[in-house]
Amino acid sequence: MRLTPCAPYCLVDGKLVEAAPSEEEIKRKVEAVFGDLSGEEKKLLTYWVSLLEAAQPRFKYLSLDIEVLSPVSTRVPSPTKARDKVVAAALIGSDGRREVYLLKTPGFKEPKCDQFEAKIYEDESQMLREIFRVIDSYPVVATFNGDDFDMPYLRHRGEVLNIPREQIPISLGREGASLKHGIHIDLYKLFMNRSIQVYAFDNRYREHTLGAIAQALLGKGKIEIEKPIGELTTEELARYCFQDALLVHELLTSDNELLLKLLVVLSRISKMPIEDACRHGVSGWIKSLLYFEHRKRGCLIPRSDELIEEKGVISTKAVIEGKKYRGAIVVDPVPGVHFTVTVLDFSSLYPSVLKEWNLSYETARCPHQECRNNVVPETTHWICRKRRGIQSEVIGCLRDIRVRWYKPKSSDPNVPEAQRRWYSVVQRALKVFLNAAYGVFGFEEFPLYCPPVAESTAAIARYAFKKAVEKASELGVEVLYGDTDSLFLKTTNEHVINELVAWVKKELNLDLEIDKRYRYIVFSQRKKNYLGVTDKGVVDVKGLTGKKSHIPSFIKDAFEEMLKILGEVKSEGEFEEAKMKIAEILKSKYYTLKKGEYNLEDLSFKVMLSKGVDKYVKTTPPHVKAARKLINKGIQVVPGDIIAYVKTKDSDGVEPLELARKDQVDVDKYIEYLMSTFEQVLDALGIDFDRIVGITSLEYFM
DNA sequence: ACCTCTGGCTGGATAT
DNA sequence: ATATCCAGCCAG
Numbered sequence: 001m002r003l004t005p006c007a008p009y010c011l012v013d014g015k016l017v018e019a020a021p022s023e024e025e026i027k028r029k030v031e032a033v034f035g036d037l038s039g040e041e042k043k044l045l046t047y048w049v050s051l052l053e054a055a056q057p058r059f060k061y062l063s064l065d066i067e068v069l070s071p072v073s074t075r076v077p078s079p080t081k082a083r084d085k086v087v088a089a090a091l092i093g094s095d096g097r098r099e100v101y102l103l104k105t106p107g108f109k110e111p112k113c114d115q116f117e118a119k120i121y122e123d124e125s126q127m128l129r130e131i132f133r134v135i136d137s138y139p140v141v142a143t144f145n146g147d148d149f150d151m152p153y154l155r156h157r158g159e160v161l162n163i164p165r166e167q168i169p170i171s172l173g174r175e176g177a178s179l180k181h182g183i184h185i186d187l188y189k190l191f192m193n194r195s196i197q198v199y200a201f202d203n204r205y206r207e208h209t210l211g212a213i214a215q216a217l218l219g220k221g222k223i224e225i226e227k228p229i230g231e232l233t234t235e236e237l238a239r240y241c242f243q244d245a246l247l248v249h250e251l252l253t254s255d256n257e258l259l260l261k262l263l264v265v266l267s268r269i270s271k272m273p274i275e276d277a278c279r280h281g282v283s284g285w286i287k288s289l290l291y292f293e294h295r296k297r298g299c300l301i302p303r304s305d306e307l308i309e310e311k312g313v314i315s316t317k318a319v320i321e322g323k324k325y326r327g328a329i330v331v332d333p334v335p336g337v338h339f340t341v342t343v344l345d346f347s348s349l350y351p352s353v354l355k356e357w358n359l360s361y362e363t364a365r366c367p368h369q370e371c372r373n374n375v376v377p378e379t380t381h382w383i384c385r386k387r388r389g390i391q392s393e394v395i396g397c398l399r400d401i402r403v404r405w406y407k408p409k410s411s412d413p414n415v416p417e418a419q420r421r422w423y424s425v426v427q428r429a430l431k432v433f434l435n436a437a438y439g440v441f442g443f444e445e446f447p448l449y450c451p452p453v454a455e456s457t458a459a460i461a462r463y464a465f466k467k468a469v470e471k472a473s474e475l476g477v478e479v480l481y482g483d484t485d486s487l488f489l490k491t492t493n494e495h496v497i498n499e500l501v502a503w504v505k506k507e508l509n510l511d512l513e514i515d516k517r518y519r520y521i522v523f524s525q526r527k528k529n530y531l532g533v534t535d536k537g538v539v540d541v542k543g544l545t546g547k548k549s550h551i552p553s554f555i556k557d558a559f560e561e562m563l564k565i566l567g568e569v570k571s572e573g574e575f576e577e578a579k580m581k582i583a584e585i586l587k588s589k590y591y592t593l594k595k596g597e598y599n600l601e602d603l604s605f606k607v608m609l610s611k612g613v614d615k616y617v618k619t620t621p622p623h624v625k626a627a628r629k630l631i632n633k634g635i636q637v638v639p640g641d642i643i644a645y646v647k648t649k650d651s652d653g654v655e656p657l658e659l660a661r662k663d664q665v666d667v668d669k670y671i672e673y674l675m676s677t678f679e680q681v682l683d684a685l686g687i688d689f690d691r692i693v694g695i696t697s698l699e700y701f702m
Numbered sequence: 703a704c705c706t707c708t709g710g711c712t713g714g715a716t717a718t
Numbered sequence: 719a720t721a722t723c724c725a726g727c728c729a730g
Contacts, residue, residue, distance in 0.1 A: 192704080195706085281706085283705075324707090327707070328708065328730070350730095457707095483729065527729090528729050542729065548727060548728070618715085618723080618724060619714080619724050673713095
């Protein structure tokens with residue numbers, strides 16, 4: 001059975017039920033939260049709220065992983081030919097199923113394990129038929145990379161073994177592998193999705209392998225094996241395969257089944273079946289949503305060549321060479337330490353601009369002569385006054401729901417914990433859509449590509465931002481820093497802040513609100529680089545080198561130690577003591593390096609290879625040099641891999657971690673990195689770096 | 703195969 | 719020696 005995802009129905013205990021709360025109930029809730037809006041707006045909001053508040057289906061789900069035995073251990077088994085035997089398959093179900101299917105091969109030994117039930121088969125065909133029967137009994141099956149390996153392999157292997165097609169529940173399509181009676185979720189594709197990575201998982205994983213993702217999210221990884229599959233004992237093989245399926249299972253289960261819930265919400269917003277939603281990026285979701293809105297209104301969807309012909313105009317110049325149009329403003333920070341700072345944020349600035357200025361591909365540069373004087377500041381674009389823009393309406397509506405409904409409820413202490421988690425899931429899903437809704441219009445491959453929309457959004461946001469900065473100055477408040485939609489003000493005067501907020505609401509009809517208060521904040525001369533301690537004692541670090549993911553942990557740890565000390569500083573007077581302690585940290589790290597009391601792992605940089613090694617033709621960055629050395633040793637390296645390397649005194653200056661020796665380390669280079677990392681904070685604190693180092697060097701030589 | 707955008711920092715490679 | 723470009727990572 002295929003369900004239309006946009007209808008708020010769901011399966012509960014195998015039965016299809018209407019999941020939407022009653023119309024009365026929704027109307028009452030909408031009235032309570034959005035009572036001040038117009039009847040027209042409330043009608044739209046009612047539709048979205050009833051969709052988003054619809055009950056969540058509870059799925060029975062299965063996690064699957066298979067192992068194939070190739071006679072040549074270096075050859076990767078081909079999923080299209082499926083010549084090699086499937087020797088193991090682990091199946092883990094949300095209903096408690098924990099099974100490993102094993103094929104009796106030469107050297108087979110009965111495995112002992114209490115974690116799972118071992119099911120042993122003499123005949124591969126019989127084993128596969130049994131596995132197919134289990135797969136077919138679940139509505140949702142999850143794999144890691146099942147689209148490209150496990151599913152096509154099982155399908156083709158089944159065909160090779162002459163299993164009748166109707167007994168194989170897997171169908172292969174252009175976009176991936178599907179099930180005849182269920183949904184197949186390929187976690188590899190899903191975790192690859194940048195939006196999922198950044199918004200759902202807060203960028204907590206970097207590498208797109210099952211081991212790395214599980215390690216980052218669950219705190220446990222794959223079972224390490226040194227031998228090829230064929231040389232494992234039966235028990236080792238079973239445990240290895242089981243662990244992989246278990247990781248997949250726990251990724252689905254963790255955080256109260258967050259991933260599955262998120263998929264349902266994304267599917268409902270994007271009007272895509274879940275299977276499609278997990279195989280498309282955010283541009284696909286938004287395309288699907290906007291197409292749906294066109295069809296609902298009976299509107300024609302323009303061809304992209306027509307759209308570009310009419311609306312391909314760009315009228316601003318980007319600050320950065322090579323970009324298409326001008327983006328946001330970043331205010332030069334006032335260097336130094338500042339106490340009592342308040343940060344104000346425009347909530348959802350870009351979506352708000354889209355909404356308030358009626359921005360949409362059909363309203364930007366509309367055909368009406370009368371609208372031509374409704375000009376977007378700093379551009380040659382004008383915006384329609386006669387008709388409501390589709391995108392403006394849809395995104396505006398989602399914005400209102402996120403800002404006024406889900407965001408506040410997700411952190412409301414009066415809401416029960418479980419309910420709050422649910423609000424936070426929806427809130428995050430909405431954020432994905434809102435953030436991308438602007439960007440896709442500046443993306444050439446997007447089918448509704450319309451640069452005037454992206455350009456106007458950024459231009460109006462700059463206009464609003466500048467006005468707010470001006471007003472703050474008028475009110476006598478110093479603006480210490482600002483980036484895109486935030487203002488860092490040197491005041492805690494509530495009266496003045498309220499005045500500014502009220503002015504922005506009245507003049508621009510935008511919501512400016514207090515984001516956080518800093519006990520103190522440290523700026524260098526650099527933009528997008530600061531360190532602050534909030535009124536709650538939380539240390540916020542933005543952009544500083546010491547926080548970046550590729551930096552050696554030796555340096556990161558030293559940096560963290562410094563942050564801990566800075567987090568305890570409450571007043572200006574306490575800085576002196578903190579400075580002394582920080583100097584001590586630096587000295588001790590310096591000695592550690594000089595004495596060689598480190599391990600290579602802690603000194604390794606970890607940088608991602610963004611393309612194939614042979615694709616780096618213009619320059620050869622250090623991590624690529626290291627990757628080449630790995631290849632020379634016969635170690636495989638592919639795009640997306642993270643290369644760990646240490647800086648050495650040899651001719652090319654780098655050595656992959658796996659091949660490096662301690663005596664090769666270029667200690668002075670590391671001292672340089674340590675210095676430059678700390679300098680970003682210390683020069684703003686007024687600590688004379690050279691003096692500390694000068695003393696330490698002197699001490700060292702004495 | 704996949705890909706929302708611009709602005710800004712760093713270190714190192716390469717060109718002048 | 720110095721300026722410019724490339725690549726990676728991050729802020730918003």
